[in-house]
Amino acid sequence: EVQLVESGGGLVKPGGSLRLSCAASGFIFSGYAMSWVRLAPGKGLEWVSYISSIGGTTYYADSVKGRFTISRDNSKNTLYLQMNSLRAEDTAVYYCARDSAKRSSDYWGQGTLVTVSS
Amino acid sequence: DIQMTQSPSSLSASVGDRVTITCRASQSISTYLNWYQQKPGKAPKLLIYAASSLQSGVPSRFSGSGSGTDFTLTISSLQPEDFATYYCQQSYSTLYTFGQGTKLELK
Numbered sequence: 001e002v003q004l005v006e007s008g009g010g011l012v013k014p015g016g017s018l019r020l021s022c023a024a025s026g027f028i029f030s031g032y033a034m035s036w037v038r039l040a041p042g043k044g045l046e047w048v049s050y051i052s053s054i055g056g057t058t059y060y061a062d063s064v065k066g067r068f069t070i071s072r073d074n075s076k077n078t079l080y081l082q083m084n085s086l087r088a089e090d091t092a093v094y095y096c097a098r099d100s101a102k103r104s105s106d107y108w109g110q111g112t113l114v115t116v117s118s
Numbered sequence: 119d120i121q122m123t124q125s126p127s128s129l130s131a132s133v134g135d136r137v138t139i140t141c142r143a144s145q146s147i148s149t150y151l152n153w154y155q156q157k158p159g160k161a162p163k164l165l166i167y168a169a170s171s172l173q174s175g176v177p178s179r180f181s182g183s184g185s186g187t188d189f190t191l192t193i194s195s196l197q198p199e200d201f202a203t204y205y206c207q208q209s210y211s212t213l214y215t216f217g218q219g220t221k222l223e224l225k
Contacts, residue, residue, distance in 0.1 A: 103209035
């Protein structure tokens with residue numbers, strides 16, 4: 001059974017940093033690209049970042065470019081999102097998702113809440 | 119960036135109704151269009167990929183169509199569990215943008 005479990009969310013002050021993790025199991029992690037997507041309170045889904053299966057290619061939404069860094073450790077079956085210079089507008093539930101060969105996200109984690117507030 | 123616009127933003131319907139949600143892309147995206155369902159407090163669920171392919175395990179009352187810039191998601195006969203928010207997403211460009219969502223509510 002495919003499982004994705006996010007962790008690392010919490011309350012952080014504006015300008016602070018946080019690192020999210022997503023532990024994967026039930027599939028060959030190194031064979032799949034992965035993404036982060038967020039849902040801010042009262043807003044819609046926002047795609048945040050993508051990383052290829054071996055980590056050589058990454059993409060970012062304009063809203064996080066230069067502040068967030070996606071990475072992965074295929075030996076640990078874990079995806080990461082390093083978030084720096086956090087802003088109030090980064091407050092959201094962050095989901096990791098597995099990207100299928102059909103360019104869609106076919107499995108999702110349960111999400112981890114990040115709150116940026118003083 | 120490719121902008122995705124859904125309509126309507128909200129929709130009231132009854133169990134058994136046929137419902138259609140529209141998604142328009144700001145430029146042609148071929149058939150690189152996905153549809154997701156999200157319920158409060160839950161993760162999104164993939165319904166349709168590549169504009170018209172039904173994800174495994176998704177009921178056949180869900181269908182998708184379209185290509186280029188205009189796409190639709192149709193639910194042929196609404197069931198109580200279908201009341202949720204629906205999002206389209208383009209995967210044509212490297213920045214996989216979502217539509218703003220359509221909230222489907224019980225009339």
